[in-house]
Amino acid sequence: MTPELGQFALILAMLLALAQGVLPLVGAWRGNRALMATARPAAAGQAVFVAIAFGLLVWAFLRFDFSVQYVADNSNLALPWYYRIAAVWGAHEGSMLLWVLILNVWTVALAGFSRRLPEEFLARVLGVLGIVAVGFLAFIVFTSNPFARLLPMPPDGGDLNPVLQDPGMTFHPPVLYMGYVGFSVAFAFSIAALLGGALEQGWVRWARPWTNAAWAFLTCGIVAGSWWAYAELGWGGWWFWDPVENASFMPWLVGVALIHAQAVTEKRGSLRAWTILLSIFAFSLSLLGTFLVRSGVLTSVHAFASDPRRGLYILAFLAIVIGGSLLLYALRAPKVAGGKAFGLLSRETVILIANLMFTVAAAMVLLGTLFPLIGDALHLGKISVGPPYFGFLFPLLMLPVVLLLPFGPFLRWGKSEPAPLKSVLLRVVIAAVACAIVAAFFVAGQARAIAGVAAAVWCAVGTLLYVYKRWREMPRGRRYPAEMAGMLLAHFGVGVFLVGVLLSESLSVTRDVRMAPGDTQPVGAYTFRFDGVHATRGPNWHAEQGTVTVLRDGRQLGVMHPQKRTYPRGQVQTESAIDPGVTRDLYVALGEPMDPNNLEGAWALRLYAKPFVRWIWAGGLFMMLGGFVAGADKRFRAKRAAVAAAAVEPALPAAEPRA
Amino acid sequence: MTRSLPLVGFLLLVALFGFGIWWNSRHDPREVPSPLIGKAAPAFVLPHLEDAGQTLSKTSMLGKPYLVNVFASWCIACGDEHPVLMAYAHKLGVPLIGYDYKDEPADAKAWLAQHGNPYDLVIADREGRTAIDFGVYGAPESFLIDAKGVIRYKHIGPFTPDVIERELRPLIARLKQEAP
Numbered sequence A: 001m002t003p004e005l006g007q008f009a010l011i012l013a014m015l016l017a018l019a020q021g022v023l024p025l026v027g028a029w030r031g032n033r034a035l036m037a038t039a040r041p042a043a044a045g046q047a048v049f050v051a052i053a054f055g056l057l058v059w060a061f062l063r064f065d066f067s068v069q070y071v072a073d074n075s076n077l078a079l080p081w082y083y084r085i086a087a088v089w090g091a092h093e094g095s096m097l098l099w100v101l102i103l104n105v106w107t108v109a110l111a112g113f114s115r116r117l118p119e120e121f122l123a124r125v126l127g128v129l130g131i132v133a134v135g136f137l138a139f140i141v142f143t144s145n146p147f148a149r150l151l152p153m154p155p156d157g158g159d160l161n162p163v164l165q166d167p168g169m170t171f172h173p174p175v176l177y178m179g180y181v182g183f184s185v186a187f188a189f190s191i192a193a194l195l196g197g198a199l200e201q202g203w204v205r206w207a208r209p210w211t212n213a214a215w216a217f218l219t220c221g222i223v224a225g226s227w228w229a230y231a232e233l234g235w236g237g238w239w240f241w242d243p244v245e246n247a248s249f250m251p252w253l254v255g256v257a258l259i260h261a262q263a264v265t266e267k268r269g270s271l272r273a274w275t276i277l278l279s280i281f282a283f284s285l286s287l288l289g290t291f292l293v294r295s296g297v298l299t300s301v302h303a304f305a306s307d308p309r310r311g312l313y314i315l316a317f318l319a320i321v322i323g324g325s326l327l328l329y330a331l332r333a334p335k336v337a338g339g340k341a342f343g344l345l346s347r348e349t350v351i352l353i354a355n356l357m358f359t360v361a362a363a364m365v366l367l368g369t370l371f372p373l374i375g376d377a378l379h380l381g382k383i384s385v386g387p388p389y390f391g392f393l394f395p396l397l398m399l400p401v402v403l404l405l406p407f408g409p410f411l412r413w414g415k416s417e418p419a420p421l422k423s424v425l426l427r428v429v430i431a432a433v434a435c436a437i438v439a440a441f442f443v444a445g446q447a448r449a450i451a452g453v454a455a456a457v458w459c460a461v462g463t464l465l466y467v468y469k470r471w472r473e474m475p476r477g478r479r480y481p482a483e484m485a486g487m488l489l490a491h492f493g494v495g496v497f498l499v500g501v502l503l504s505e506s507l508s509v510t511r512d513v514r515m516a517p518g519d520t521q522p523v524g525a526y527t528f529r530f531d532g533v534h535a536t537r538g539p540n541w542h543a544e545q546g547t548v549t550v551l552r553d554g555r556q557l558g559v560m561h562p563q564k565r566t567y568p569r570g571q572v573q574t575e576s577a578i579d580p581g582v583t584r585d586l587y588v589a590l591g592e593p594m595d596p597n598n599l600e601g602a603w604a605l606r607l608y609a610k611p612f613v614r615w616i617w618a619g620g621l622f623m624m625l626g627g628f629v630a631g632a633d634k635r636f637r638a639k640r641a642a643v644a645a646a647a648v649e650p651a652l653p654a655a656e657p658r659a
Numbered sequence B: 001m002t003r004s005l006p007l008v009g010f011l012l013l014v015a016l017f018g019f020g021i022w023w024n025s026r027h028d029p030r031e032v033p034s035p036l037i038g039k040a041a042p043a044f045v046l047p048h049l050e051d052a053g054q055t056l057s058k059t060s061m062l063g064k065p066y067l068v069n070v071f072a073s074w075c076i077a078c079g080d081e082h083p084v085l086m087a088y089a090h091k092l093g094v095p096l097i098g099y100d101y102k103d104e105p106a107d108a109k110a111w112l113a114q115h116g117n118p119y120d121l122v123i124a125d126r127e128g129r130t131a132i133d134f135g136v137y138g139a140p141e142s143f144l145i146d147a148k149g150v151i152r153y154k155h156i157g158p159f160t161p162d163v164i165e166r167e168l169r170p171l172i173a174r175l176k177q178e179a180p
Helices: A001-031 A039-062 A068-074 A080-089 A093-113 A119-144 A166-198 A203-232 A243-268 A272-295 A308-332 A347-377 A387-407 A418-442 A447-473 A482-507 A614-631 A640-648 B002-026 B076-091 B105-117 B129-134 B161-178
Strands: A510-513 A518-521 A528-538 A541-550 A555-562 A561-568 A571-574 A578-580 A583-591 A602-611 B044-048 B055-057 B066-071 B098-100 B122-124 B141-145 B150-156
Touching: A001 A039, A001 A119, A039 A068, A039 A080, A039 A093, A039 A119, A068 A119, A068 A518, A080 A166, A080 A640, A093 A119, A093 A166, A093 A203, A119 A166, A119 A308, A166 A203, A166 A243, A166 A272, A166 A308, A166 B076, A203 A243, A203 A272, A203 A571, A203 A614, A243 A272, A243 A347, A243 B122, A272 A308, A272 A347, A272 A387, A272 A482, A272 B002, A347 B002, A387 A418, A387 A447, A418 A447, A447 A482, A482 A602, A482 A614, A510 A518, A528 A583, A528 A602, A541 A578, A541 A602, A555 A578, A555 A583, A583 B076, A602 B098, B044 B122, B055 B122, B066 B076, B076 B161, B098 B105, B105 B122, B122 B129, B141 B161, B150 B161
Parallel strands: B066 B098, B098 B122
Antiparallel strands: A510 A602, A518 A528, A528 A541, A541 A555, A541 A561, A561 A571, A578 A583, A583 A602, B044 B055, B066 B141, B141 B150
């Protein structure tokens, strides 16, 4: 009975979403306050029913209700309870439900925290979110029902894809979706602003914390995904330019551009149309990501559903939502460049350059991702552009951004004097060159590693110089408002990230070796000793587990246990062993036994020493933290009166440069 | 005008995606033309399923064309394909080598005992390592290898009588003419 209740809840949620999507918009259009007032209760009701549906699906998993097709496909009696919960979003239907649930979380949060917004504006924002929810709920109800029955009920179910049976995987999709879906808020703000016309000028300020939070979640989700790929796939890589990774990366890139463009628009009133367009792009790319993964248009390791009917539905939905908003943009976008003028040497200029680079980079990634499709369309045969394309173009596009990064905070809005910038330039150049020379002795002339150190020092020292300047010039308590602290954290994170990427890419040592028990193998400064393999088992798998002892200068550093797990359905999953460290990771993946009949004998092993690889994710976490901190600035939660004042005069006094 | 540019670009994208859906509904997206077709088959040495002490290698098979059929006891589609192979194995005119993929030997033997064995010989690739060299996507999958050890044809998914009659047998006839 409960699965039917779940389906019923979904249908009710869809009807409420319809009410939320239509009534408040009509109300705002006709000036009818009663209709506008339906937005909040409709949103709350929808959230309740979606939560009920989601809870019932979790419940079905927890009590092994294999009469539900989706449960039977993705779990079995041996699967531990925590992976049964994760299995809810382990395949197509459930992850769509998670998408809608998270959209409801954002909507309810918005409805709760925005009591100070003008009534009409909030009605429009919630209405737009309601329309998005209708699209997804109808998609679930009509094409991807997670509660479909499977009769007769099988005695045991299938299995959750073993690749997903990892702690990282239990929270990667929800966090990633928080980011993806969070851009719907910025999107809804933009559309509401377009609908409302010139009346709403303060909307950018209200949208900023939401955009920052969504972007920070997205950052966290991508970091978790990258970490999971590294730990779980056994290839030692952390980014593969896979279509699905790209699908999350494109909104991230546009999100960076959007965050900065919003700052310009809010403080100076300029780039208004551009900010609106970026909000539409960021959310469109989130939708596009969903489309690419779900429709089977592109094949990828991540893609789990390919059903042309679903693809067609999502395409129609995309055409309505994105096409509709771009049409609205074409008709209503501010025609006259507003805001304060800015000189060539100003903060606006560098932000504009960075914006351009990030947008072009996102377009580049989009082109590369869609290339196989374009190849089909033009009859060029099966082609795909791989890491060489991305690996060449992306750093090229990001180079100007990295070079400009230290100067952004030092530049003033409107117009800057060149003199203080020269001293900053001199200092970062000296620091970068000095560190690069010192590094050159340690990395045996590896050009990329030296470049990595120089670029990282460039960013980090540039950021720290600004921290010092504020410390010296500002009175206590006013030195680092949250918004600025967030910016500094994120910029510092770029430096940390660069160290990780360039040092680990250039200095990693990989050995693919055959080792018999007792054999030793030097990898960089370390010695790995293989102590054989024995059988072990877990709740729903059995495994061959290797024992590898790591030595340095004859001293034992640790013992590592790489595994090769076999799940009930025969799927084999490598479980790498990683010995983490601040300056290096040691990484062992178990390959194949040399003689399948003698598991105690020699095995193929893959050994890595990866210097500074952890800094990649540490850099990402700094950026995430920056996003959250900046979004938490008290200024964004100012009283209604202050908001109204700002709506008339968006710019702050320009005397003090702020982030 | 410039305000409409994003819309125009997006409409082009929609057209591309519409094309993609249409294309994928007419073509099997997994049907990637194997880069190995027309190239020498990878060298392999694999144990017999029945007797792990004996091995079959690429060199020992040179001189005559043969068909390699990748299967596994855990593979459901292989069960669909099995009756077709049982019916056609002896009409093909080339040896049919069973390639037991990522399977427990005991399971595979039981499976063949239960459903019948269409193969002239079965080799076992328990860890699926050689299958990587062959670019195997999954089971069932079949490779036709000519007398010089060159892969001439590949079929992903189960054989149907139609595919065998339309694609496989004409090609086998041609190979036999080539071979002295």
